[in-house]
Amino acid sequence: MNTQNAEHNIVMLADDFTGANDAGVSLAQAGIGVEVVLDETTFSHAQARVFNTDSRALPAQVAAERVAVLTERVLRQNAPDWLVKKIDSTLRGNPGAEVAAMQQVLGAAAVIIAPAFPAAGRVTRSGKCYVNGVLLTETEFASDPKTPVTHADVGALFTGPSINAQPGDLPQILARATVDAPVMVVVDAQTDADLDAIVRHASQAARRPLLVGSAGICDALSRLLAPVNQQTVLAMVGSMSEIAQKQIAVAAAHPRCFPLFIDINNAFASEPEDYRAEIIAALKAGKHCLVHTCPDDLARHQIAALCERWAVSRAECGERICEYLGQITRDVLAEVQPDALYLSGGDVAIAVARALGAKGFRIQGRVAGCVPWGYFSGCEWQRPVMTKAGGFGDETTLLKVLNFIEERSSD
Secondary structure, three states, X not given: OOOOOOOOOEEEEEOOHXXXXXHHHHHHHOOOOEEEEOOOXXXXXXXXXXXXOOOOOOOHHHHHHHHHHHHHHHHHHOOOXXXXXEOOOOOOOOHHHHHHHHHHHHOOOEEEEEOOEHHHOEEEEOOEEEEOOEEHHHOHHHHOOOOOOXXXXXXXXXXXXXXXXXXXXXXXXXXXXXXXXXXXXXEOXXXXXXXXXHHHHHHXXXXXXXXXXXXXHHHHHHHHHOOOOOOOEEEEEOOOOXXXXXXXXHHOOOOOEEEEEOOHHHHOXXXXXXXXXXHHHHHHOOOEEEEEOOOOOXXXXXXXXXXXXXXXXXXXXXXXXXXXXXXXXXXXXXXXXXXXXXXXXXXXXXXXXXXXXXXXXXXXXXXXXXXXXXXXXXXXXXXXXXXXOOOXXXXXXXXXXXXXXXXXXXX
């Protein structure tokens, strides 16, 4: 487990037990001491304390009173550096009443509301909550038997006027906020990068705003306060299969991914465009670099035209492209050392192996159900290598591979 030396004083209030656990888990994984407090009269010395108010199904006024009392107790005990109101990503419960109670006790100049949880398919667009692309009020959550949701418009759930903004708007908004003229802002977020920007702007504000959000914003806070060692992957995706392209698209939403399209015509050009510098720069910046050769679904149907243009057979075309990708990989690895290689497509995998001078492959295990991983033997590259047949896996396979490498850094 990755450990952190910095001291933290974080308090989160959640309205149910599982939500409290969701709020604290990423902080715990980052090495911060976390305790979910079930008895609010008990003082915890943990760096991050997550209180379960058990108020989701209570009448709004009762929930607000419980939250207000707890907030006052927290402030008396030890004023936290960060105070977060954790809410449900589908807006169930009493978010409006509970946030209003906290704001009143705190005298907060600004309240940032960001319920998005992109990893679970919950995003905020134009101030409205969507679940897997469907407006919240058109999903099963609208008919939840215990706490049905009646609004997809996030701002409509909160007391008083609110504004809708993008993450980049926050510095100006927060600079104008005062105790006498407080502001409540619903911030759109469709990716983890958006949530990271929201938390970063909150951390830079002259007066710390009350942060309101789901597990997504809690994860972003964890990334800000206790960043893990940034493991990087160089992914060479030569496969033009439909599923390989979907895997690239899903992984590209990862906040540290840099997708790079390589025009395969460069494999035949006398003076090909040099992509090496871009790849090296991305890896040195702590990003996963996802190199691919298929810009869209139509490209895989244009191989015949490519072969005709360069007067080669399909077999010769494939060999030339794979050799080109192998050379790029070899040259990049001479300049920078990512933490792992991911090779999608059998021809690409063997071309890279040959370019690196590998004599064998020592298999260690399997990732994401269909990706063998191990180490090349007989060559200088001695970091993990993962190979995948082009058509194997589902849309999340490459993302799971990235997560696998990142998690190795915290073992």
